[in-house]
Amino acid sequence: MRIICLTWMLLITFLGSSAWAGEAVRVEDPWVRAAPPSVHVLAAYMGIENKGSSAISLTGIESPDFAKVELHETVMTDDMATMVPRDSLPIDAGGKLELKPGGNHIMLIDPKKPVAEGGTVPLTLIFSDGSRVSVQAAVRKAGEMNDHHGMH
Amino acid sequence: MRTFKNLPKGPKTALIAFLVGSVITIAVQIGYELFLERHEMPSELVGIVLPKPRGVSSFQLLDHNGQTFNLERLQGKWTFMFFGYTHCPDVCPTTMGLLSDVFKRLKEQHPQALEQSQGVFVSVDPKRDTKAALKDFVPYFNKEFLGITGDEEQIQKFAKGLGVGFKLSEPEKDGSYAISHTSAIYLMDPRGRFYALFQSQFHDANRIVDMFLKILDLNAK
Known part of the structure; x- marks a missing residue:
């Protein structure tokens, strides 16, 4: 029982909190906002740290669970919110890109299967240097930090 | 000359x-x-509460249960209102989540204030936001929240009366489109008048609850 518990915790830690791409990129707390089952679009958020010594850009995202995945930024002008598609988002050497509600976000379009709260969504991030990082984003409501994340 | x-x-x-x-x-x-x-206004409410509540002209919309939603439905309660669309992945669920937190806090800590309140999501995308789509989307955030849709012309009229702007983007090849829209939360008073505006920089559940309680106080005097 203990071993199962331990394995489970390790697994969750691995899936939910961070992933390493080579040594350059670190993904923090990838998550998808839980939404009603019938929605056509969802948003994914995360922090992406560039630990490398040169600037890179996030140039694309793939997920087998959606018909289309795009990068967007919510831009506010006079309290009007507009979504602007972004081809790539730069991350300075040593810098961090925050994908968060009301700002840059990943738009997940037309789910091929239900996205349930408590589940995960596989995402592959593609960078300008050709590297790819795969993460599992936890599906949860906003404001609920990943419990396991807080323990590190 | x-x-x-x-x-x-x-x-x-x-x-x-x-x-x-x-x-x-x-x-x-x-x-x-x-x-x-x-x-007489507490300083926190200056710039949020309108100097004078503004009446809106009559309108005829539909709630997600198929019932008429008009001026009468704004009578007797404070109405928190947000204009959005269900194909909106970021701002709309974020704001609806916030309203859900506001109502949860009212329920837990200020049930009397909750009794006088209702939450409403008005679609700016009547083409895609059918009653069924709204019935699925809106109560997800709070069972009591109402989704509102209707004729495009009626929605335009209602939105315009409140100064709500929205604009459809150029459709993509597959016909999908996004909509730019006001991200503020509108508060209507129990006489159905536009009373206060919470712009996005004030979108914090605790802050909105505090401001709302002050508004109730102000109106109890």
């Missing part, structure tokens, strides 16, 4: 002095009236 240019210097100066004087007098008067109006 006697134009301003042809006037002799004396009357010209007098006319300018008169105009400048009038403008100053009017400005001072407006300033003083605004001051009087806001005098």
Whole structure:
């Protein structure tokens, strides 16, 4: 029982909190906002740290669970919110890109299967240097930090 | 013909002095009236509560249960209202999540305030946001929240009356489109008048609850 518990915790830690791409990129707390089952679009958020010594850009995202995945930024002008598609988002050497509600976000379009709260969504991030990082984003409501994340 | 240019210097100066004087007098008067109006208002509410509640003209919309949603439905309760669309992945669920937190907090800590409140999501995308789509989307955030849709023209009219703007983007190849829209939360008073506006920089559940309680206080006096 203990071993199962331990394995489970390790697994969750691995899936939910961070992933390493080579040594350059670190993904923090990838998550998808839980939404009603019938929605056509969802948003994914995360922090992406560039630990490398040169600037890179996030140039694309793939997920087998959606018909289309795009990068967007919510831009506010006079309290009007507009979504602007972004081809790539730069991350300075040593810098961090925050994908968060009301700002840059990943738009997940037309789910091929239900996205349930408590589940995960596989995402592959593609960078300008050709590297790819795969993460599992936890599906949860906003404001609920990943419990396991807080323990590190 | 006697134009301003042809006037002799004396009357010209007098006319300018008169105009400048009038403008100053009017400005001072407006300033003083605004001051009087806001005098009783807690400072946190200045810029949020309208100097005077603004009535809206009649409208005819539909709620997600198929019932008429008109001015009458705004009577007797404070209505928190947000304009959005269900194909919106970021701002709309974020704001609806926030409203859900506001109502949860009211339920837990201020049930009397909750009793006087309702939450409404008005679609700016009636083409895609059918009653069924809204019935699925809106109660997800709070079972009591109502999704509102209707004729495009009626929605336009209602939105315009509140100063809500929205604009469809150029559709993509597959026909999908996004909509730019006001991200503020509108508060209507129990007489169905536009009472306060929470712009996105004030979108924090605790802050909105605090401001709302102050508004209730102000109206209880």
